[in-house]
Amino acid sequence: MRDRFGIDWNRISGVHLLRRRHLTRRCLFRHAASALGGYMLLPSRPLETVARAASPPKGTARYCVLVNMTGGPSHTDTFDLKEGAWTPTAFDPTSYGGVRWPRGLFPKLAGHLDSAVLLRSVLSWTAVHGLGQSWLQIGRNPVPSVNKFAPHIGSVVSLEFAQENAGKPLPAFLSLNSGSGPENGYLASEHGPFYVNPGGNGLGNTTHPSGGDAFLRRWELLMQLDAEERSLQTLGAGTAEMVNWNLSARRLMYNSEVDAAFRFTTEERVRYGNSGFGNACLATRNLLKGGLGPRFIQINVGSWDNHNNIYTGALNASNAASLGRQFDGGLGTLIEDLKNEGLFDSTLILALGEFGRTTGNLNTTSGRDHFLQTAVFMAGAGIRGGRAIGASDAQGRSTAEPGWSLGRDIRSEDIEATIYSALGIDWTKVRYDYPAGRGFEYVPRVNNEEFYFPIHELWA
Secondary structure, rough: OEEEOOOHHHHHOHHHOHOOOOOHHHHHHHHHHHHHOOOOOOOOOOOOHHHHHHOOOOOOOOOEEEEEOOOOOOOOHHHOOOOOOOOHHHOOOEEEOEEEEEEEOHHHOOOHHHHEEEEEEEEOOOOOHHHHHHHHHHOOOOOOHHHOOOOOOOHHHHHHOOOHOOOOOOOEEEEOOOOOOOOOOOOOOOOEEEEEEOEOOOOOOOOOOOOHHHHOOOOOHHHHHHHHHHHHOOOOOOHHHHHHHHHHHHHOOOOOOHHHOOEOOHHHHOOOOOOOHHHHHHHHHHHHHHHOOOOOOEEOOOOOOOOOOEEEEEHHHHHHHHHHHHHHHHHHHHHHHHHHOHHHHHHEEEEEEOOOOOOOOOOOOOOEEEOOOEEEEEEOOOOOOOOOEEEEEEOOOOEEOOOOOOOEEHHHHHHHHHHHHHHHOOOEEEEEEOOOOOOOOOOEEEEEEEEEOOOHHOOO
């Protein structure tokens, strides 16, 4: 019997069998390389060379908006719709080209499917919430030795655009509607997430209790006292970090542009769904429109941990206040406004959770439990919409057709590489300032014999 690489192991005897694992790795390596542009890997050629030759960054996006659907949404009720006796009538399943979509649950997003791609061959590494969330946001296995130092994807984006964003009033990496999660890792604190929970009444804590005049007097006094420490001759690493922190904070104080980005009218709130998620989407529109500094915005929305009563709770298509309908109202309106503002084609938008949900009939409590197979919604940045990449089987339990050049499930690391590529970042880069004493790879080279690449079929 021959394996996927055409090797008949039953006819290979003795010592050659001991080389099976080594040969399989080499065959997989060659297969991955040849799948991307026909480039064949030579034994002495490093993977970085293969990656550079096969997949230069796309560079179609200036911004990235990652909607983190915390808790793990049911993929077969959302981005990889599978219909059965369990499907509520209110879901109103509808075909858009070759894509089936729950129009009753996501009516606004339905109007933008011609601009979106659904990744339906995605497989998570773990079905544990905390582990999966970390893996999704740092793009690698968050084992303790890695999790301590590995930065968030947004922190790497911040680092890459540091020079271009110098002097902007807001940091490059914003995390909306969350106060915790993976941060800057071993990178400087200036690349960590700036946490904001937009309420629509401006950006809080940016005025002084004693008024603007008192603040200016105290700021000027601080500048005089710290003048020596700020000089280039005496500035150490710790002092530099504190000075940069103070300067960044100063740019936010009494800044009318920043305050306006987080201030909404009642009409705007209602249009975005009148929810916390809608407010975050509205703030995202204002921030990108104003060019105030953010290049990577993560919006957290959840929880999608629907073990119980999934169709009367989070995925209640008949209730405009349900999580699913709030998600649709916020994201659908954001996409509409980015199109109207001419920002859609320069913004990569992703919506995904840490894993999917059990498929077919509901469990005994009318919900769905943790499951590795999942799906991802992507739009913007010049990708060719109106389609799905990959397909799962009839139940949505496993990948039936990968739909992309590597011929396997899409992993978190591939999505990470895609984000970097879309932003024009060299996803094969290795930094040698990693405190663990080895190079820090933007995207890990290999895990369980898999090689990670951007999903450039999005632009095909």
